[in-house]
Amino acid sequence: MRWNWEWRVANVVVRFFSRVGAPLTDAIVKFGFACRFFVAVLRHTPTSLLRFSLTLREIWFAGVLSVLIIGVSGLFVGMVLALQGYDTLVRFGASSSLGILVALSLVRELGPVVGALLFASRAGSAITAEIGLMKATEQLAAMEMMAVNPIARVVAPKFWGGVISMPLLAAMFSAMGIFGGYLIGVQLLGLDAGSFWNQMQSQVDFRLDVLNGVIKSAFFGIAVSLIAVFEGFDAAPTAEGVSHATTRTVVTSALVILALDFVLTAFMFRGA
């Protein structure tokens, strides 16, 4: 009887550890696979960039078709920023600095981050779904059997299409946002246009603010594109598997973008 009792406790402990440990080891295995996948994508990059028409097609699908949502969102975010910023700044008699506030918020933070979040849900999910469905319908296997490497032909162009599109979309988001800020600040609230633009021009540093924003969005572009192509390639070849993979792309991308943003911001703007 005594032995039986100890046996049960041991059993519960073992079960506890295997239940806690299994997701952890699964995650580590998946991360390792993602790293090897990334290396494979990089290895096949020259082939896909030499046939630039393939990448160009992906820039069209991921980038150009995202212009509308990015532009409209940027405009609205800029307008909201101006309304909220004006309300705060006017209490300190600093309403003429509205241009600086809008521009710095956008190029440093909101352009890259919100742009990347929108990009992940608009283009990343589409990339995952397309690759996942190609896998589910054996199109990737067929390609392999025709001696065409699907990573070189399908995955790498989609990856680079995303990487190239992301900074451009983020820049467009910021530009539209600043225009929205101008509309609200100058046209609606009646600030002086000269001081709005002049202060912005003198206070926004190209290297420290604009370039750092571009670097951020480049990192986000790599992260989102890699997550999107990887989840598609790793999807279970069923309808359910593709739907899960698409969800995972959006969720993982959002978390990675925000975490990466904190790390990058900490490096770029500490005390500056």
Added chain:
Amino acid sequence: MSDALVQFDQVRFAYGDAPVISDVSLSVARGQVVAVMGGSGSGKTTLLRMIGGQLRASAGTVWVDGEDMGGLGEAALYERRKKLGLLFQFGALFTDLSVFDNVAFPLRERTNLPEALVRDLVLMKLQAVGLRGAAQLMPNELSGGMARRVALARAIALDPQVMLYDEPFTGLDPISLTTIGSLIRELNDALGAASIVVTHDVAESLAIVDYVYFLAGGRMIAEGTPEAVKASEDPFVRQFIRGEKDGPVPFHKPAADYALELGVARG
């Protein structure tokens, strides 16, 4: 057999601990059409994937045109696959490309032929499967039988030496069935290739093949020419050819004791 294009020597394959293929030997010569028959889950598709090098044998050797597929690196494997054509069960056409571009895909990707020549070749391949008139359609506009014929035209685009067919007859109407069957035979003879048809469609395949292998539970349990197979007294072959429900292949998947599982008996 030195003139065999495809040869299996005591091949074994397992997913983890579960054996899928055990000690399979077979050989297919140039000009031959061979059927590999067996029920669902008997390891037929695994066999094809090993010939294509998508899976590697755990033991034994898979020879394709005198080369060991298991020992090839990635680059050599891709080189070797140029000699192979595989027709997938449901065609696996690229849904974002037209019929023409699907057939042109291997030509454009694997050769440096001028576009005018690619066009002529594609039209010739489509003519061979009778679908030149469908060149501008998209895959979602095709019926199941037509999609498979387009996939067949794509598979033969590079004039492969070995043609592999994964369940080519599944889900086709009687007319498409006969069409695909005679295409398999004619294309094999025209290409001077070796063909392996993995199937469980007895009547259609016995009509076109030169030799039949029977696979059950991952083992090669019988083989012979279609005539020999039809006359065979082997219980498994008889069950399979006549489509009997119970026999050496049991109706029931092995399970725990029935009475015990329902709780009406104590173990």
